[in-house]
Amino acid sequence: MPDWVEAAKADEVQPNGTFLIQSELGTARVHPGNVVFEYQGKIYACPPAEVQRTVYELEAKFAPVPPKPDRPDTKSLCADVAPRDDDTDDISARIRASAAPMHPVAVVKDYVQPTLPAQTTKAASRPQKTAVSIRPVGAPKKWPDAKGNPPSVENRNPSELRLDDSYQRSTDNGASQALIRKIANGWDWRMCLPLVVSKRDDGSLWVIDGQHRLAAALLRGDIPFLPCVVGIYGSVADEAAMFVAMNRARKPMNRLDDFHAAIASGDSEAIEITRLITDAGFTVSRKTGSQSWVPGEVAFTSAIAKVLRKHGAKICADALRTMQEAWPDEVLNAGASMFTALTKLAISPPDGFDPDRMFRALLRRNQREWASFLNETKSGGDERAAQLRQVLLMAYEEEPEVADAE
Numbered sequence: 001m002p003d004w005v006e007a008a009k010a011d012e013v014q015p016n017g018t019f020l021i022q023s024e025l026g027t028a029r030v031h032p033g034n035v036v037f038e039y040q041g042k043i044y045a046c047p048p049a050e051v052q053r054t055v056y057e058l059e060a061k062f063a064p065v066p067p068k069p070d071r072p073d074t075k076s077l078c079a080d081v082a083p084r085d086d087d088t089d090d091i092s093a094r095i096r097a098s099a100a101p102m103h104p105v106a107v108v109k110d111y112v113q114p115t116l117p118a119q120t121t122k123a124a125s126r127p128q129k130t131a132v133s134i135r136p137v138g139a140p141k142k143w144p145d146a147k148g149n150p151p152s153v154e155n156r157n158p159s160e161l162r163l164d165d166s167y168q169r170s171t172d173n174g175a176s177q178a179l180i181r182k183i184a185n186g187w188d189w190r191m192c193l194p195l196v197v198s199k200r201d202d203g204s205l206w207v208i209d210g211q212h213r214l215a216a217a218l219l220r221g222d223i224p225f226l227p228c229v230v231g232i233y234g235s236v237a238d239e240a241a242m243f244v245a246m247n248r249a250r251k252p253m254n255r256l257d258d259f260h261a262a263i264a265s266g267d268s269e270a271i272e273i274t275r276l277i278t279d280a281g282f283t284v285s286r287k288t289g290s291q292s293w294v295p296g297e298v299a300f301t302s303a304i305a306k307v308l309r310k311h312g313a314k315i316c317a318d319a320l321r322t323m324q325e326a327w328p329d330e331v332l333n334a335g336a337s338m339f340t341a342l343t344k345l346a347i348s349p350p351d352g353f354d355p356d357r358m359f360r361a362l363l364r365r366n367q368r369e370w371a372s373f374l375n376e377t378k379s380g381g382d383e384r385a386a387q388l389r390q391v392l393l394m395a396y397e398e399e400p401e402v403a404d405a406e
Contacts, residue, residue, distance in 0.1 A: 300336035340385035
C-alpha cells in the first residue's frame with residue numbers, strides 16, 4: 001500500500017481487506033481493487049469503472065459555478081424538492097460531466113489510481129504496473145436520461161444506519177417481529193442483498209429498503225457490517241418517494257412460484273407433493289389465476305401440503321385419484337375445497353360410508369356445478385371445505401345404494 005494511501009487511512013484494514021479513508025466527501029470505505037487517488041490535495045476512492053466519471057465530477061464540483069437565475073419563492077409542502085426543469089443543481093452537473101472524454105487509469109500495487117495532470121496528483125511520478133483504458137458506453141438515443149446520481153456500494157456497520165419513521169413501516173407487530181427473528185436465526189450472507197441507503201447532507205445514513213435485515217443484524221449483535229447501496233437524495237421527500245416506488249414496483253412471489261422454486265431447490269415436501277399430483281394423473285399448474293387454469297392441472301398445492309403434514313400421503317393420494325377419475329377433462333374450479341372435503345370424509349366418515357356410492361354421487365355434477373354451491377360462501381378455505389363436505393353428504397344420501405338401484 002503506497003505511503004500516501006496509508007497516511008489517509010481512518011482505521012485498520014479489516015479481515016475482509018477493507019478500510020476507511022477520510023476524503024473531501026466524508027468517510028469512505030475502500031475495498032480491494034478499488035481506485036484510490038489524490039486530487040487537489042484530497043484523497044478519494046471508488047470502483048475502477050467509476051474512476052474517470054469521478055474525476056470529471058470533481059472537476060465539475062470545483063469549477064466556478066455561474067450564478068443561478070432568480071426564481072419565484074413558491075413555498076409549499078414540496079418546497080425542498082427541486083423543480084423538474086431545474087438543471088442547475090450539482091447532480092445534473094455530474095451527469096453532464098459523465099459524458100465527457102475520460103482519462104486512462106493505472107494500477108499501483110493492489111490499488112488503482114487515475115493518471116491526472118502533475119499539478120493535481122502524485123500518481124504521475126509513481127511507477128505503474130498496468131495501464132488500462134476505460135471507454136464510456138453511450139446510452140441509445142431512444143432512452144430518456146437516467147435519473148439521479150450513481151450510488152456507491154459500501155459495507156457499513158449496522159450501528160451507522162438509521163430509520164426514518166416518517167415513511168418507514170412500523171415493525172412493532174407480530175408479523176414483522178417474527179420475520180426479524182427468522183432472518184436473525186437463519187442468517188445467511190448469500191441472502192443478504194444490499195440495503196438501499198440515503199446519505200444526507202450531514203453524512204448520516206438512512207435506510208430506505210432493508211429495515212428487517214438491519215433489525216435482524218442489530219438483534220444478533222455479531223454482524224460486523226451490512227452491504228449497502230448508498231445514494232444521494234435531494235430531501236426526505238425524495239427518500240419517501242423512492243420507498244413508495246420500490247415497494248410498488250416489487251412483484252411479490254406467488255405461492256406457485258414459491259412451490260416450483262422449492263422443487264428446484266430439492267425441498268422434500270414439495271417433491272413429495274409433486275409425486276402425489278403426477279401419480280394421480282395431474283400436473284402442477286404454474287398460474288394462480290383460475291381463469292388461466294386448464295384441465296388436468298392442480299393449483300391447490302397449499303391444501304395438499306396441509307393435509308399431508310397432518311394425515312399422511314395415502315389420504316392425499318386417494319382424494320387426488322378420485323378427482324382425476326371423476327373429472328379427467330375438466331378445470332378444477334373448486335379444486336382446493338373439493339380435495340379438502342374429500343379428505344375430511346376419508347378421515348371422519350359417517351357410519352357405513354361407501355366410497356363407491358360417494359363416487360357415483362360425484363359423477364352427477366361437473367366441477368362448475370359443485371363450485372356453484374360455494375358461490376355464497378364468503379369465508380376462508382377450511383369453512384368452504386366444511387360446507388362442501390356437507391353438500392357431498394347430502395348428495396351421497398340421495399344416491400341410491402347399488403342393491404336399491406337394481
